[in-house]
Amino acid sequence: MLTQRWLQAPWWVLSLAQGALFTIIFAAGTALTEQRPFGSALPASLIAGVIFGALMGPKSARLRQDMLTGLPAASPKQRAAGMRAARRGPAPTDPAVRQVAVHIAEQRLALTLRGQRRQLLIFGLGTMGYAAASTWWSRWWLIGTAVFFAFFVTSLHEPRRWLRRLAILTCS
Numbered sequence: 001m002l003t004q005r006w007l008q009a010p011w012w013v014l015s016l017a018q019g020a021l022f023t024i025i026f027a028a029g030t031a032l033t034e035q036r037p038f039g040s041a042l043p044a045s046l047i048a049g050v051i052f053g054a055l056m057g058p059k060s061a062r063l064r065q066d067m068l069t070g071l072p073a074a075s076p077k078q079r080a081a082g083m084r085a086a087r088r089g090p091a092p093t094d095p096a097v098r099q100v101a102v103h104i105a106e107q108r109l110a111l112t113l114r115g116q117r118r119q120l121l122i123f124g125l126g127t128m129g130y131a132a133a134s135t136w137w138s139r140w141w142l143i144g145t146a147v148f149f150a151f152f153v154t155s156l157h158e159p160r161r162w163l164r165r166l167a168i169l170t171c172s
Helices: 002-008 009-033 037-067 076-087 094-135 141-171
Strands: none
Touching: 002 037, 009 037, 037 094, 076 094, 076 141, 094 141
C-alpha cells in the first residue's frame, strides 16, 4: 500500500520527503564528525536538504513515470500485486499480474543498466573519499565508507538480481 502511495505522489512530495531525510542524515553526520550539537549543524544541513530535494524530487518523479509508461492494462489490485511480484515471491499465476510484474522488472533492469557505470564511479570514489577522510580526520567517517561501499556492491549486483527475477517471472 505504501509503495502505491509513493508511486502516485507528485514530484513536490518526493522532493520534501527526500530533502527532509537528507537534512536529518546530513545534520547527524555533521554533528558526529565535527563533534558539535545537532542544532548547530541544522541550518547548513537544511540548505543542503532543500537543494538535494529540489534536484532529486523531479528526477525521481521522471524515473517513476518512465517505469510506469506502457504498463499493461490491469486493475489497481492487479497492478499492486504485479509490483510486489516484480520484486519478490513466486511468479504470479494471473496473466495480468504477471504482465505487470514482467514489465516493471524489465523497466528496472533497463534503468539499472543505463546508470550502472555512473553509479559504480560515484560510489567507488565516495568509498575511497570517505576512507581517506576517516584516516585524516575522524573514525566517524568510516560510517560513510561503509554506506558508500554497500551502495557500490548493490550497484554491482543489481543487474543480476533483475535478470534472475525476470527468469523466474517468464519461465514459470
